[in-house]
Amino acid sequence: MSVRTLLIGVDGATFTVLDPLMEAGLMPRLAGLVADGVRAELRTIVPALTPPAWTSLMTGRRPGHHGIFDFFQKSSADSEKIEFATHKDVLTPTIWRLANEAGLSATVLNFPLMVPAPALNGHVVAGWLPWRQLRLGCHPSDLYGRLKGLPSFNVRELAMDMALEAKATEGAAEEEFEEWVRLHTRREAQWLMVAEHLLETEPSDLFAVLFDGPDKIGHLLWRYIDPGLWPAAPDAEMVRIRDLCHDYFRRLDEGIGRLVDLAGPGATVIIASDHGFGATTEVFHINTWLAEHGYLVWRDDVTLNDEGGTLGMGHLSRHIHWFDWEHTLAYASTPTSNGIHIVVASEPGGPGVPPAEYEAFRARLMADLHRFRDPASGEPIVTEIHTREEAFAGAAMALAPDLTLVLRDGGLVSILPADDPLKPRPQPEGTHRPLGVFIAAGPEFRAGATVGELSILDVAPVTLYCLGLGVPADFEGRVPGEILAPPYLAAHPVAQAPATTAAAPKENEAEGELDPESESALLARLMELGYLD
Amino acid sequence: MSESKPEVLAYVLNLLRELAEDWDYEGDINADTLLFRGLNLQSLDVVVLGNSIVEYYNKPIPYADFLAEIGQREFNDVSVSEWVEFTHSHINGNGA
Numbered sequence: 001m002s003v004r005t006l007l008i009g010v011d012g013a014t015f016t017v018l019d020p021l022m023e024a025g026l027m028p029r030l031a032g033l034v035a036d037g038v039r040a041e042l043r044t045i046v047p048a049l050t051p052p053a054w055t056s057l058m059t060g061r062r063p064g065h066h067g068i069f070d071f072f073q074k075s076s077a078d079s080e081k082i083e084f085a086t087h088k089d090v091l092t093p094t095i096w097r098l099a100n101e102a103g104l105s106a107t108v109l110n111f112p113l114m115v116p117a118p119a120l121n122g123h124v125v126a127g128w129l130p131w132r133q134l135r136l137g138c139h140p141s142d143l144y145g146r147l148k149g150l151p152s153f154n155v156r157e158l159a160m161d162m163a164l165e166a167k168a169t170e171g172a173a174e175e176e177f178e179e180w181v182r183l184h185t186r187r188e189a190q191w192l193m194v195a196e197h198l199l200e201t202e203p204s205d206l207f208a209v210l211f212d213g214p215d216k217i218g219h220l221l222w223r224y225i226d227p228g229l230w231p232a233a234p235d236a237e238m239v240r241i242r243d244l245c246h247d248y249f250r251r252l253d254e255g256i257g258r259l260v261d262l263a264g265p266g267a268t269v270i271i272a273s274d275h276g277f278g279a280t281t282e283v284f285h286i287n288t289w290l291a292e293h294g295y296l297v298w299r300d301d302v303t304l305n306d307e308g309g310t311l312g313m314g315h316l317s318r319h320i321h322w323f324d325w326e327h328t329l330a331y332a333s334t335p336t337s338n339g340i341h342i343v344v345a346s347e348p349g350g351p352g353v354p355p356a357e358y359e360a361f362r363a364r365l366m367a368d369l370h371r372f373r374d375p376a377s378g379e380p381i382v383t384e385i386h387t388r389e390e391a392f393a394g395a396a397m398a399l400a401p402d403l404t405l406v407l408r409d410g411g412l413v414s415i416l417p418a419d420d421p422l423k424p425r426p427q428p429e430g431t432h433r434p435l436g437v438f439i440a441a442g443p444e445f446r447a448g449a450t451v452g453e454l455s456i457l458d459v460a461p462v463t464l465y466c467l468g469l470g471v472p473a474d475f476e477g478r479v480p481g482e483i484l485a486p487p488y489l490a491a492h493p494v495a496q497a498p499a500t501t502a503a504a505p506k507e508n509e510a511e512g513e514l515d516p517e518s519e520s521a522l523l524a525r526l527m528e529l530g531y532l533d
Numbered sequence: 534m535s536e537s538k539p540e541v542l543a544y545v546l547n548l549l550r551e552l553a554e555d556w557d558y559e560g561d562i563n564a565d566t567l568l569f570r571g572l573n574l575q576s577l578d579v580v581v582l583g584n585s586i587v588e589y590y591n592k593p594i595p596y597a598d599f600l601a602e603i604g605q606r607e608f609n610d611v612s613v614s615e616w617v618e619f620t621h622s623h624i625n626g627n628g629a
Contacts, residue, residue, distance in 0.1 A: 083597065084577075086584055115581065116588045132556055132574065133581040148555070155555060 001105070003199065003263040005270065005466045007208040007459075008256060009057070009111065011050060012215030012430075013273035013437045015041065017249075020227050026250045029257030030439070033269060037441025038449045038483045044275040044456045046391045046404055047337040048432040050128075050215070051085055051112050053274035053456060058094040058111065060460030060475035064394025067091035068113060069401065070337040077398035078346055080325065082333055087113045091396055093500045095460045096120050096206065102469050104205035107198055110191055111210050122204040125194060127212065131159035150197055157183070158190035174237070180220055181244045184213035185251055192255040199262040206467060207263065211252060217245055218277045222430025229279060229428060268442030268466045272459050276433035280411030282424050284381055286332045286340065287323075287414075289421035293368050297327040302417055322417065326351050330365060330402075335415045339401025340365070362387070362402060369405065374422065381422060383408050442466065444488050451482045461494075470497030536590070541621045545613060548585070564614035571610075576600065586620060594623040 022031040045056045045063060047070075055068040063069050067089050072082040090113055096106040100121045108114060110127035117124040117139035125147070126137025134155050138144040147153055188211050195209045223229045224242045231238070260269055290296035302322040323331055329352065330342050342362060345352035353361045369382045384406035392400035405413065411431045438454050441447075444466055457477030464471055465479045471494060479494045536544075542564060549562050549572070558572065568574050574582075583596035599619050603611050 084580055088584075088588075116585050130575070130578050130581060132552060132578050133585075135552055135555055136581060136585045144555075 001203055001205065003203045003207045003267040004104070004205045004468075005207070005268045005463055006259060006263040007206065007463055008259065008269070008271045009054065009208065009210035010214055010252075010271060010273050010437070011054075011210060011212040012218050012275060012277050012432070013271075014276035014278075014433065014435065015039075015437055016228070016277065017214070017218075017225050018437060021246065021249050021253075026246055027253035029253050029260065030271075033256075033260070033271065033439050033441045034448075036447055037269070037439060038445045038447075038451060040438045040451045040454045040483065041276075042272055042436040042438040042454050042456050042459070044434050044436055046386055047339070048275040048434050049337050050274055052337075054112050054210070055090055057272060057274060057456050057459045058096070058113075059090065059092045060095070060457055060472070060477055061092045062392070062394065062457065062476055064388075064392035064397045064400065065092055065474075065476075067396035067399065069392070069396075069399060070334050070339070072334055074341070074399045078344070080331075080333070080341070080343065085113060086115060087118055088116075089113070095463050096122070096208070098464060098469065098472070098500070099206045099467060102467070104467060104469075106206040107202075107204040107208065109195055109198075109209040110212065111208065122206075123198055123202065125158075127210060129159050131155045131161050134159040147194055147197070150193060152190075152193060154186075154190060157186050158194065174241075177221060177224075177241050178244060181217060181241070181248055184216050185248045188213050188248075188252055188255060192258065195259055196262060199259065203263070206463070209259065211255075213248060213252065214273075215277070217248060218430035220430070221245055222277065222279055223428050226277075226279065226430075268444060269440065270459065270463060270466070271437065271439040272456070273436030274456070276435040276437075277430050278410050278433040279428040280409050280425065280431035281428050282409055282411065282422060283414045283418075284407055284411070285414045285416060285418040285421045285423070286338075286405070287416070288418045289369075289372065290330055290332075290340070291417070292421060295328070295330040295365060297324040298322050298417060299324050329353055329361070332413055332415045335412055337401065338405040338407065338413050340403040340405070342402040366403065369403075372421075374408075379408060381408055382406070440483065444485065444492070445483055446485050449483070451480070454480055454483070464497075465492075465494055468492075470495035472497045472500045474499035536621070536624055538617065538621045541624065542614070542617045544589070545586070545617050545620065548582070549613065552582075562613070564612065564617070566613050567610045568613070568616065569610045590620075590624050592624050594620055 018027065018030065021027045022034065044053045049070065051071055052063045052068045055066050056062060059066045068085050070085070072084055075083045096108050097118070097120070099106045106120050106122040108120065108122070109125045112128045114124055114126035115129050115137040117126055117137050119139055123143055124137070124139040125134070125143070129137045135144040138147070148155070191209060191211060199207065217225065221241065224238065225245050234242070263269070287296055291298055299322055328343060330340055332340050342358065343352035344358060345354050366385050369385055370380060372381050373379060374381060382405050386404040388397055388400040388402055391404050407413070410433050435453070436456070438459070440462070455477050457475070458480055459477070461471040461475050461477050461479045462483070471479060473496055481489060546562060553562060553572070562572070566572060568579060579600060580596065583594065587594050603609055
């Protein structure tokens with residue numbers, strides 16, 4: 001068997017970073033794929049966040065249909081409790097499953113929402129998983145034992161090691177930057193080793209591997225890798241850390257080249273990211289703003305965050321207990337998706353907004369948010385507000401935030417209390433942006449072409465097309481004709497397949513539900529992992 | 534699936550012992566072993582383990598509530614036997 005389609009995910013990749021590296025000759029293999037294929041900016045879904053975005057890439061559906069909105073999300077429509085999302089929460093079929101159903105094998109390495117590992121015809125090594133449980137994220141069941149026998153295999157570096165991640169992120173002291181970059185350089189080497197082993201010994205028709213270092217490095221070290229923020233006179237230490245980052249990307253490029261070589265000349269290569277990246281310069285303390293406007297009530301024993309906008313783990317792990325649930329009408333429960341939930345009263349006279357007043361309440365909240373201005377410049381802080389009907393229409397909409405905000409600096413909200421709802425960051429940091437990358441090379445694609453913006457929802461149909469499969473009628477993306485070589489398209493017209501069958505949305509399911517105590521502890525763990533701001 | 538408590542204990546011990554081989558953990562794991570102080574697990578570890586057990590038994594088991602209750606008591610740790618007791622009660626529909 002040989003690989004038909006090699007899908008390489010690069011978390012948080014953006015041409016803002018990749019283009020200068022390609023132009024400088026540091027990423028020659030990527031530049032070669034661009035020269036031989038097609039490139040486009042790839043617009044992600046709302047919110048621009050790893051779990052929902054990669055799930056949209058894997059399923060061809062928006063979050064309202066596939067059911068993943070965040071790392072943690074509401075356990076049921078009428079609950080303030082949230083739970084850690086797993087693959088059981090994904091309500092629509094993945095391209096891996098669709099490939100299997102068509103008789104094709106699929107290998108999936110380091111993608112989120114893959115634990116417990118689904119029983120695919122192929123291989124799974126789940127991503128975003130603590131190292132002690134990686135065996136549970138592997139399929140088939142003997143795979144972990146085989147990987148363990150590989151020379152240099154180190155599960156603590158391949159998967160998430162809380163201690164290592166915490167050491168590199170807590171406080172983000174400059175002396176920790178080097179180890180942060182080196183950790184992710186080593187992690188990619190581990191994933192490359194696993195991928196190369198499986199490509200050499202048991203290649204699948206669809207072979208997918210994800211590298212998450214660009215996102216992790218981007219969050220902490222954005223000002224080192226964004227040429228637009230590079231100072232005119234950097235000191236030697238800045239140059240040294242920047243060069244380490246560049247070395248990470250150089251090695252990533254070498255790894256991509258090795259995977260392409262191993263996949264063979266007949267394989268089509270698709271590279272995509274879940275979102276882009278950019279600078280964030282301020283912190284919007286959304287729950288503080290909600291409290292100031294009468295939407296949220298803190299408990300009496302809550303003290304303000306006086307750390308100048310730095311979001312400490314201690315605060316994060318306690319925040320859920322800070323809400324007075326008898327009087328809170330709207331709140332943000334996670335700092336990752338910019339989502340606001342409205343508490344709707346479950347019974348007459350009970351806490352929350354009466355159902356009959358929901359629309360008017362939400363409209364008033366939106367108007368108040370739009371009126372929030374930078375006191376110095378008069379600029380609006382919230383530039384867009386999506387209602388859940390707009391952003392998350394679908395069977396799972398009831399689990400989604402009622403409102404999702406886009407901030408003027410593209411950043412993520414803080415959910416912590418503060419003495420001022422808007423605070424500048426001491427230094428620019430990295431945050432997600434809507435435009436990621438798409439690069440594809442193979443007989444299906446035009447050569448040396450740059451096309452207009454594509455949607456992340458297009459990646460699933462394009463991948464199925466490259467595998468010779470039809471595109472399900474309910475996929476929300478398309479196979480863009482402008483990326484395809486006309487002779488190939490003429491010989492291989494895009495075929496439609498029947499709509500996929502969505503799983504039933506969860507209704508008041510108790511399984512895996514987290515109360516605020518456990519949830520806040522898990523949020524703290526994700527903070528250690530480096531995802532949460 | 535209906536399972537006796539000894540059967541659930543055997544499954545959980547087997548799961549933990551198999552995983553512990555990957556941790557370089559050399560101690561014995563038995564019903565009295567503590568998950569946090571004994572095995573040095575963290576919250577997310579226990580949640581992922583719980584997901585695996587839920588998948589195996591195909592029953593809703595509210596481990597998050599269980600962990601929350603443990604987190605609030607003075608001795609905030611849990612033994613394997615206590616974990617098995619909770620699991621068994623929910624597998625057989627007797628959970629609180």
